[in-house]
Amino acid sequence: MYVIMKNKIINNRLNHIGPNFSLHYNEPIHLVKSKGMYLYDINGKKYLDAIGNINIVGHCNDHVVESIYKQASILNTNTRYLYNIMEEYSEKLLKYFPKKLSVIYFVCSGSEANDLALRMANNFTNGSEYIVIDNAYHGHTDSLINLSPYKFKSKGGQGRNSNVHILDMPDAVRGKYRFNENQWINKYINEGKELIDNVAFNKKISAFFSESILGCGGQIILPPNYLKQIFNKIKSNNGVCVSDEVQTGFGRIGKNFWAFEEQKVIPDICTVGKPMGNGHPIAAVITTREIADSFNNGMEYFNSFGGNPVSLAAGKAVLEVIENNKLQENAQKIGNYLKIKFNDLKNKFPDKICDVRGEGLFIGVDLVEKGNPDLPDSKIANFIINHSKKLGLLLSTDGPYDNVVKIKPPLIINIDEANYLIECLDKSINYYINNNI
Amino acid sequence: MYVIMKNKIINNRLNHIGPNFSLHYNEPIHLVKSKGMYLYDINGKKYLDAIGNINIVGHCNDHVVESIYKQASILNTNTRYLYNIMEEYSEKLLKYFPKKLSVIYFVCSGSEANDLALRMANNFTNGSEYIVIDNAYHGHTDSLINLSPYKFKSKGGQGRNSNVHILDMPDAVRGKYRFNENQWINKYINEGKELIDNVAFNKKISAFFSESILGCGGQIILPPNYLKQIFNKIKSNNGVCVSDEVQTGFGRIGKNFWAFEEQKVIPDICTVGKPMGNGHPIAAVITTREIADSFNNGMEYFNSFGGNPVSLAAGKAVLEVIENNKLQENAQKIGNYLKIKFNDLKNKFPDKICDVRGEGLFIGVDLVEKGNPDLPDSKIANFIINHSKKLGLLLSTDGPYDNVVKIKPPLIINIDEANYLIECLDKSINYYINNNI
Known part of the structure; x- marks a missing residue:
């Protein structure tokens, strides 16, 4: 049943909607609900939204x-x-x-x-x-x-x-x-x-x-x-x-x-x-x-x-x-925390992450090969966002080499959610390394 | 109190809003409510909306x-x-x-x-x-x-x-x-x-x-x-x-x-x-x-x-x-009725109205001097829309000479409202003639 619905909705996109409207992820997500920091797909799977820059005060506020x-x-x-x-x-x-x-x-x-x-x-x-x-x-x-x-x-x-x-x-x-x-x-x-x-x-x-x-x-x-x-x-x-x-x-x-x-x-x-x-x-x-x-x-x-x-x-x-809700203050607080933690990840994976930058909740994690900024690595960046998606976290990539993982969540994100974000990134990079992808 | 509020809201427009956003009518209307065919101003005055082309199924449907x-x-x-x-x-x-x-x-x-x-x-x-x-x-x-x-x-x-x-x-x-x-x-x-x-x-x-x-x-x-x-x-x-x-x-x-x-x-x-x-x-x-x-x-x-x-x-x-609500059918029905009635007005004021045209609820009444199409008359057109406003009807003008009164109401307009529309136009032209404006 789910497969049929999925095919139907994908066919509608292919048949009726402008083909250069693109879809996120290797396997696009069929959403049915959004609330606060989270999006929910048709199977009941819940995603922490770390790219919902439009829904700045949280989904369906x-x-x-x-x-x-x-x-x-x-x-x-x-x-x-x-x-x-x-x-x-x-x-x-x-x-x-x-x-x-x-x-x-x-x-x-x-x-x-x-x-x-x-x-x-x-x-x-x-x-x-x-x-x-x-x-x-x-x-x-x-x-x-x-x-x-x-x-x-x-x-x-x-x-x-x-x-x-x-x-x-x-x-x-x-x-x-x-x-x-x-x-x-x-x-x-x-x-x-x-x-x-x-x-x-x-x-x-x-x-x-x-x-x-x-x-x-x-x-x-x-x-x-x-x-x-x-x-x-x-x-x-x-x-x-x-x-x-x-x-x-x-x-x-x-x-x-x-x-x-x-x-x-x-x-x-x-x-x-x-x-x-x-x-x-x-x-x-x-x-x-x-x-x-x-x-x-x-x-x-x-x-x-x-x-x-x-x-x-x-x-x-x-x-x-x-x-x-003092969301600007929260953006600064959680943003600073995230940057510290991303820098810890950079120290843990110096070959993969060459830079962590941004202000508040507008952050980029720059992925490379061999720790070399001249070897931007879109492959691992793309892996990270698709693997994180499996783990229930939504991220995207950007930059001229598409190797920068972008973090721009709603400003209501809390410390636990920030920790989950770090954890998913950590796990994704580990998985990438351990499985020689 | 009303005058103060009016000055305040006008001052806000003048001070804070792009000056080439224009306002309808010689005396702009301060709206507080809209429903169906009608707009209501801050004094409780009710206006039949004959130019609400955006709100096609009626205001606040x-x-x-x-x-x-x-x-x-x-x-x-x-x-x-x-x-x-x-x-x-x-x-x-x-x-x-x-x-x-x-x-x-x-x-x-x-x-x-x-x-x-x-x-x-x-x-x-x-x-x-x-x-x-x-x-x-x-x-x-x-x-x-x-x-x-x-x-x-x-x-x-x-x-x-x-x-x-x-x-x-x-x-x-x-x-x-x-x-x-x-x-x-x-x-x-x-x-x-x-x-x-x-x-x-x-x-x-x-x-x-x-x-x-x-x-x-x-x-x-x-x-x-x-x-x-x-x-x-x-x-x-x-x-x-x-x-x-x-x-x-x-x-x-x-x-x-x-x-x-x-x-x-x-x-x-x-x-x-x-x-x-x-x-x-x-x-x-x-x-x-x-x-x-x-x-x-x-x-x-x-x-x-x-x-x-x-x-x-x-x-x-x-x-x-x-x-x-079969609104397309209603547009045709009321539109045809309005055109017949506008043509009656044209016969009544052959010096003022030189043409009635349009389809459905997208109608124009072309105002001229001396019944001559080469004498487009923006003055009477402008008078009509401002006088009709006083009578509780909203119309606008358009065309290269700004002499065409445009009728494009929500498609829910009924026969009584259509009659009121005609009546206001009739009265406005009469007033214009009788007062040698």
């Missing part, structure tokens, strides 16, 4: 679900009308931003947010050139694929457009310059500045898009001063700095609510998405009065669903849960 | 709200997992499409849908040129603004890109060729074909994007045979035909579920959105196996929220309500 239900029962409409929840949520959300970032555009997805940021930057600067960091992913719209080396350099990609310019990832472990090299950070900064000046020499820069911790790049922490220096150079060339907080925002990184704060910069435009509604489709662009007023050039911006009362209720509830 | 609540309580995740509602809804939705359109990509908004359609067309054809109909609006992403004469030709727009080619609106009333002219339809068709051949002469066509009733163009019904002939010409030049059903889909036009069916064509790609989740953010691209397989070129398509179980539950519930 009661307060979020009830808030959606309540608002959906009372009023759902669009931004061409006035309603209270817009005022309540926008004021609450803006408290998390530096004063300079004071105007919100509500949209439906991180991609819509970055696409709108791009339009705003083009409008504000009249520029044509874009600067991005290598291996970045900023969204799936036509224009954003062109700003995403993660996509355009990979299989099926069309390569780099001539108006898109790529900064090297300032990767301390595997990059062109490394942490054990003299002046390694300044080398990245100086090369970056030089590239920007060259671009600006005879063309106009529109925007620099970056995450403040490089997610698809493999959880790369930007070195101190890097973003500040690059921002300054962009600004001195009249470009706009966009901080993409779609993966890193809302307290996930622990010490700060947004990753750009860790870098001691303030962007001109900040985009947020994924966890903003705990799975409900909501995202936003937050920018300065100056950029917003310039964008208000006579063309209306209307988004059928962006800023609807139900989405705003979801967003507001998420902030309330983060606040009431 | 119980079945839709309960379905969202139920699914949000049980499981919300993303398309990298398998879950039953994906199978249930996709099979149900595909039954409404011709067999040829068999593969779905779920996304969050009509803009995401059209943007994805564009990427698919580019991928399939390797083409660089786009054909659109004048005054069309296909979405707010960077790439789609360029395909939307409604935007790029208007205030704040950057004008036409050289790879975008515009067909005249085959407007029987105000167009270059009119219904009383010999061979008027063929003239549009022949000029369209000629333009397409010229474009294809030394460049490659990617896609022809069109609605099958022109919404932002002013509810223009395409003449018989027009779309068929244009589609054939596009196809003979290896371009892809995209039918944008974001405004017209889901039974609104009465006789058929999709507007392209009325035109007896089958597009290569169909995009749907707005009413799909009755206000919940969901949209989709539906295409052929051939195009989907070509798009599956190694690049994953992932959309954080597109195809999540809660959005699919909303979509499924909407189809169930449309079916169980």
Whole structure:
């Protein structure tokens, strides 16, 4: 019976759903339930979710679900009308931003947010050139694929457009310059500045898009001063700095609510998405009065669903849960604990793990052969996530070599669950070694 | 107290929300509740909603709200997992499409849908040129603004890109060729074909994007045979035909579920959105196996929220309500009745109304001076919608001259409400005339 159901649901995917929507794991999981830190499959198997970055306050959180239900029962409409929840949520959300970032555009997805940021930057600067960091992913719209080396350099990609310019990832472990090299950070900064000046020499820069911790790049922490220096150079060339907080925002990184704060910069435009509604489709662009007023050039911006009362209720509830349950603090506490324990694992398996990095609950474990960062090992990374799945733990891989195990659980994870996570990783690596896989 | 609240909510909009999000009406409405056909403001005033095209099965429909609540309580995740509602809804939705359109990509908004359609067309054809109909609006992403004469030709727009080619609106009333002219339809068709051949002469066509009733163009019904002939010409030049059903889909036009069916064509790609989740953010691209397989070129398509179980539950519930309450039939019945009654008004005010057009509950009333189609009158159109608002009826205006009163209510509208709608329009025009406004 189970096999028949499984075949049926797989056949439906194959027959009816876009084939480049991919499925996790060698054996995809057929889910029937989710709650808190856990997902449950059709056989009753329970999985600790260590990759549920969207469901930031835990799956099916009661307060979020009830808030959606309540608002959906009372009023759902669009931004061409006035309603209270817009005022309540926008004021609450803006408290998390530096004063300079004071105007919100509500949209439906991180991609819509970055696409709108791009339009705003083009409008504000009249520029044509874009600067991005290598291996970045900023969204799936036509224009954003062109700003995403993660996509355009990979299989099926069309390569780099001539108006898109790529900064090297300032990767301390595997990059062109490394942490054990003299002046390694300044080398990245100086090369970056030089590239920007060259671009600006005879063309106009529109925007620099970056995450403040490089997610698809493999959880790369930007070195101190890097973003500040690059921002300054962009600004001195009249470009706009966009901080993409779609993966890193809302307290996930622990010490700060947004990753750009860790870098001691303030962007001109900040985009947020994924966890903003705990799975409900909501995202936003937050920018300065100056950029917003310039964008208000006579063309209306209307988004059928962006800023609807139900989405705003979801967003507001998420902030309330983060606040009431001190989830940012928990992200820092458990994140620090996990990093210590992952470093213990690194010491235990120095041949396999060459680096543990990240902030809060946005962590990467970098897998290699022979302890050599120049031998990134996607095979063991892939084994770990599939073996952990058998053990009831969900992880994923990322980075340009697909060798970084990514840990980005809901922020409600507790110490026991963190220990289970470590245990599964430990067991998976042990199994891999002992069975000569 | 009310004035203070009103000032507070308006100040919030001015201070915190993107200034080019516009508000309806000279005096914006502060809403607190919506149910069925009605919206309620903070003073308890009730408005019959004749423009609620998104809330197609009525505001806060119980079945839709309960379905969202139920699914949000049980499981919300993303398309990298398998879950039953994906199978249930996709099979149900595909039954409404011709067999040829068999593969779905779920996304969050009509803009995401059209943007994805564009990427698919580019991928399939390797083409660089786009054909659109004048005054069309296909979405707010960077790439789609360029395909939307409604935007790029208007205030704040950057004008036409050289790879975008515009067909005249085959407007029987105000167009270059009119219904009383010999061979008027063929003239549009022949000029369209000629333009397409010229474009294809030394460049490659990617896609022809069109609605099958022109919404932002002013509810223009395409003449018989027009779309068929244009589609054939596009196809003979290896371009892809995209039918944008974001405004017209889901039974609104009465006789058929999709507007392209009325035109007896089958597009290569169909995009749907707005009413799909009755206000919940969901949209989709539906295409052929051939195009989907070509798009599956190694690049994953992932959309954080597109195809999540809660959005699919909303979509499924909407189809169930449309079916169980025979709303497509109601759209046809009330739509026909309204058109008869609007034509009576046209006979009563031949100087003011020059045309009544549309299908089902997607209707336009074209306002002019002196009964002359070449004197489109946005002033009276604007007066009508603001005066009707005072009478408790919500209407909007559209079209290149903003002189077309648009009627696109939820499909649950009954005969009494239709009569009230007529009455308000009648009263508004009378008031305008009698008071020499």
